[in-house]
Amino acid sequence: MIKTIALTAMLAGYIGLQAQNQKPVYLNPKAPIEERVKDALSRMTLREKIAVIHAQGKFSSPGVPRLGIRQLNMDDGPHGVRAENDWNRWGEAGWTNDSIVAFPSLTCLTATWNTDLSALYGNAVSEEFAFRNKHIMLGPGTTIARTPLNGRSFEYMGEDPYLAGEMVVPYIRSAQQNGVACCLKHFFLNNQETDRFKVNVNVSERAVNEIYLPAFKKAVQRGGVWTMMASYNKWLGVHCCQHDSLLNGILKRQWGFDGVVISDWGGVNDTWQAATGGLDIEMGSFTDGKLKESEFTYNDYYLARPFEQLLKAGKIPMSVLDDKVSRVLRTIFRTAMNPDRIIGNQCSEAHYDACRQIAEEGIVLLKNTRNLLPLDTKKYSKILVVGENATRSLTKGGGSSELKTLYDISPLEGLKALYGDKIDYAQGYESGGAHYDKIDTIPVAVQTQLRKEALEKARKADIILYIGGLNKNHLQDCENGDREDYNLSFGQNELIAGLAALKKPVVVITFGGNPYATPWIDNVGALVHCWYLGSESGTALANVLSGKVNPSGKLPVTFAVKQNDYPCFAYGAEGFPGVNYEEYYREGIFVGYRHFDTRGIKARFPFGYGQSYTTFKYGRPTLSSRTITPNGHLTLTVAVTNTGKRAGKEIVQLYIGDDKASVERPRKELKGFRKIALMPGETRTVTFDITTEDLQFFSEKEHRWVAEPGTFKAYVCASSEDVRGTAAFELR
Numbered sequence: 124m125i126k127t128i129a130l131t132a133m134l135a136g137y138i139g140l141q142a143q144n145q146k147p148v149y150l151n152p153k154a155p156i157e158e159r160v161k162d163a164l165s166r167m168t169l170r171e172k173i174a175v176i177h178a179q180g181k182f183s184s185p186g187v188p189r190l191g192i193r194q195l196n197m198d199d200g201p202h203g204v205r206a207e208n209d210w211n212r213w214g215e216a217g218w219t220n221d222s223i224v225a226f227p228s229l230t231c232l233t234a235t236w237n238t239d240l241s242a243l244y245g246n247a248v249s250e251e252f253a254f255r256n257k258h259i260m261l262g263p264g265t266t267i268a269r270t271p272l273n274g275r276s277f278e279y280m281g282e283d284p285y286l287a288g289e290m291v292v293p294y295i296r297s298a299q300q301n302g303v304a305c306c307l308k309h310f311f312l313n314n315q316e317t318d319r320f321k322v323n324v325n326v327s328e329r330a331v332n333e334i335y336l337p338a339f340k341k342a343v344q345r346g347g348v349w350t351m352m353a354s355y356n357k358w359l360g361v362h363c364c365q366h367d368s369l370l371n372g373i374l375k376r377q378w379g380f381d382g383v384v385i386s387d388w389g390g391v392n393d394t395w396q397a398a399t400g401g402l403d404i405e406m407g408s409f410t411d412g413k414l415k416e417s418e419f420t421y422n423d424y425y426l427a428r429p430f431e432q433l434l435k436a437g438k439i440p441m442s443v444l445d446d447k448v449s450r451v452l453r454t455i456f457r458t459a460m461n462p463d464r465i466i467g468n469q470c471s472e473a474h475y476d477a478c479r480q481i482a483e484e485g486i487v488l489l490k491n492t493r494n495l496l497p498l499d500t501k502k503y504s505k506i507l508v509v510g511e512n513a514t515r516s517l518t519k520g521g522g523s524s525e526l527k528t529l530y531d532i533s534p535l536e537g538l539k540a541l542y543g544d545k546i547d548y549a550q551g552y553e554s555g556g557a558h559y560d561k562i563d564t565i566p567v568a569v570q571t572q573l574r575k576e577a578l579e580k581a582r583k584a585d586i587i588l589y590i591g592g593l594n595k596n597h598l599q600d601c602e603n604g605d606r607e608d609y610n611l612s613f614g615q616n617e618l619i620a621g622l623a624a625l626k627k628p629v630v631v632i633t634f635g636g637n638p639y640a641t642p643w644i645d646n647v648g649a650l651v652h653c654w655y656l657g658s659e660s661g662t663a664l665a666n667v668l669s670g671k672v673n674p675s676g677k678l679p680v681t682f683a684v685k686q687n688d689y690p691c692f693a694y695g696a697e698g699f700p701g702v703n704y705e706e707y708y709r710e711g712i713f714v715g716y717r718h719f720d721t722r723g724i725k726a727r728f729p730f731g732y733g734q735s736y737t738t739f740k741y742g743r744p745t746l747s748s749r750t751i752t753p754n755g756h757l758t759l760t761v762a763v764t765n766t767g768k769r770a771g772k773e774i775v776q777l778y779i780g781d782d783k784a785s786v787e788r789p790r791k792e793l794k795g796f797r798k799i800a801l802m803p804g805e806t807r808t809v810t811f812d813i814t815t816e817d818l819q820f821f822s823e824k825e826h827r828w829v830a831e832p833g834t835f836k837a838y839v840c841a842s843s844e845d846v847r848g849t850a851a852f853e854l855r
C-alpha cells in the first residue's frame with residue numbers, strides 16, 4: 124500500500140516535472156505556426172499587443188521580451204543590406220562589420236528575363252540579410268514604370284505587369300525559403316516620387332486591374348510574400364497605408380494575404396483609418412508638424428497610445444488588434460523564430476559570382492553598327508574612356524536603397540584590368556553631389572574645361588568608350604524626386620555629339636534606371652545600357668564589351684524617341700505629376716508598349732528589345748489546335764536556331780492580341796517568355812501554354828475578367844516590335 128502511494132507520488136512528480144520542462148506551444152519550433160500564433164496571442168497583455176504593431180526604433184518593431192518572443196529587424200533593400208542605421212535617428216551608426224555586396228538594380232535583373240537568375244538573386248541577397256540578423260528585407264518592388272522620369276524606377280521591374288510578376292515570384296520564394304521575409308513595395312500606384320506623400324491618383328478600374336495590381340497579386344498568390352509595404356500616395360482620396368478597401372478588401376480578403384502590411388516610413392497619419400484600414404505595423408512616423416522629433420515618442424505613434432485608447436473605450440473591437448498581432452506573430456515565427464532560418468553569409472565568392480552573372484545578363488546591347496562590338500583590341504592601341512560614370516560609385520546615393528559595399532569594381536577598373544595601358548581616361552563632365560533643388564549645379568566654365576580636355580584626348584584615341592547616363596543624385600535616379608526631363612543631364616548630349624563629330628568609333632555606355640533621349644544615336648557606333656550593375660559593375664561590363672560574355676538582356680521598358688511620346692505626358696500636368704495633388708492616369712491601360720504598339724508610335728528601342736553578338740532565326744509557330752474552349756488551353760511551339768558563330772541566349776516572347784473586342788484593347792500583350800541558350804547552329808523548340816486567362820480583359824461593366832469569343836492572334840516576337848511569326852485561333 125505504502126509502496127503504491129510512493130510510486131504514484133513519484134509518477135505524479137515526474138509527470139509534473141515533464142510538464143514543467145515542456146516548452147509552451149509557441150516556443151516549440153516543431154508545432155504548426157498557427158498553433159504557435161494562437162498560443163502566443165493568448166499569453167500577451169494589451170500593452171504587449173500594442174507594442175508589436177509599431178516601431179521601437181528606426182528599423183525594428185519589438186517582440187515580447189517577457190515571453191522570449193523575438194523582435195523583427197528590418198532593413199532596406201532591395202539590392203543589398205543597407206548600412207546599419209542609428210537606433211533612433213537618421214544616419215549611419217558607424218559600424219565596421221556592415222559592408223556588403225551590392226547586387227544589380229531590379230531593372231537590371233528584370234532585363235535578364237531569366238527567372239533562374241531571379242531565384243539566384245533572392246537567395247544570395249537574403250543570405251546577406253540573414254547574416255546581418257535582419258528578418259524583413261524592405262523590397263523588392265513591382266511598381267509599374269509609368270513615366271521615364273520616376274526617381275525610383277531602378278528599384279522596380281519595368282513597365283509590364285506580366286514580366287514584373289514572373290520575375291518577382293522566384294526572388295520572393297527563394298529569399299523566404301531562407302527565413303527572410305520580403306516586403307513588397309510600394310502598394311500601390313507609387314509611380315512617381317513628386318508629391319509622393321500627398322498625390323491622389325485617379326485611375327480607371329480597368330487600369331488598376333490590368334496594369335497596376337497584377338504583379339502584386341502574383342507576388343502574393345504565387346510568391347506567397349510574407350509582408351507588403353503600403354505606399355504614401357492616395358487612391359480614391361485615402362492614403363494607401365490606411366486604405367480599407369485596398370488592404371482589407373483587395374489584399375487580405377480577395378487575395379488571401381495572411382502576412383503583415385507595413386507602412387512606408389512615416390506614411391500613417393490617422394489612427395482610426397490605420398487601425399481599421401488594414402495596416403499591421405506602423406513604421407517611421409514622426410509628428411504631425413506640431414512637435415519636434417525628440418518630443419514624439421514611439422508611444423505617440425498612431426497605432427500606439429491613441430489606438431489603445433480607442434480599444435479601451437470600446438470604439439474599435441479587440442478582434443481588430445488581435446488580427447494584427449496574429450499577423451505579426453506569424454511573421455516572427457516565419458522569420459526570427461523559424462527553426463529552418465539560415466545563418467547566411469556576407470561577401471562570399473558565391474555572392475560576387477551571382478552579382479556578376481546577373482549584371483552580365485542584364486546589360487542590353489541597343490545598337491552595334493558593323494559589329495563594332497565585341498571590341499577587337501588588335502585594331503586599337505589607344506582606347507579613351509570618357510565620362511563620370513566610369514569612376515563614380517553608383518551603389519551610393521539614390522535614397523533608401525543606398526549601399527555601403529566592401530568593394531565595387533568601377534567600369535574604368537574593369538576595363539583597365541582587361542586592356543591595361545591601352546586605356547586612358549577623361550572625365551568629360553561633372554555631376555556634383557546630391558543637391559536638393561537643382562540638377563546642374565556645376566559652373567559652366569568647369570563643364571567647358573572638362574569637355575575640352577576630353578575632346579583633346581579623343582582626337583588622339585583610336586576608339587572612344589563613353590561611360591555616362593544617369594546617376595543616383597537627387598532629381599536623377601533617386602528617391603523623393605523625379606527627373607526634370609527626358610534628356611541626359613550635365614551637358615552629356617553635347618559632349619557625346621562632340622565626340623561623335625570626330626568620326627572615330629564611339630561606343631556609348633550608359634547607366635541608369637530609366638530610358639532617356641538619344642539625339643546623337645545615328646552618329647555613334649554602338650550603345651550599351653547597363654542599369655546599375657552593383658559591386659561587380661566593371662568586370663561585368665568589360666566581359667560584355669570584350670565578348671567574353673555575349674549580351675542577352677532585353678529592355679523591360681520602352682525607350683521612346685522623345686519625352687512626349689510617353690502617354691503620361693499627353694494630358695498636361697494633370698496627367699503627370701498632378702495639379703493640386705490630383706493626378707489623372709488618362710492613358711488608362713495604354714502604358715509602355717501597349718501605347719506605342721497600339722498607336723503605331725515608333726519607339727527608339729522598343730520594349731523587349733536587345734541585340735546579341737550572334738543571330739537567331741525563328742521557325743513558324745504552330746498551335747496544338749485552332750480553337751480553345753472556356754477553361755481550356757493550347758500549346759504553341761516554335762523552333763529557334765542560333766544562326767551566328769557564337770554561343771548566345773535568346774529571349775523568345777509570346778504576345779497575344781484580340782482581333783475584335785467590345786472595348787479597346789492593346790494590339791498585343793505579353794503572355795509568356797523563355798530565355799534559351801543556343802550553341803552556334805543549334806536549334807531548340809520552345810513551347811508556351813496558352814489558357815483562356817491569357818485572353819481576358821477586365822470589364823468595367825461587369826467588374827470582372829472577361830474573355831470574349833472570337834479570333835485571337837499569338838505573336839511570337841524577338842521584341843514588342845519585332846514579330847517573327849503569328850498564329851491565329853478561335854475562342855469558342
Ligand code: BGC
Binds near residue numbers: 199388
Ligand atoms: C522609402 C521606403 C524605405 C523606407 C525605409 C522610405 O522613405 O519609401 O522604400 O523602405 O523609407 O528606409
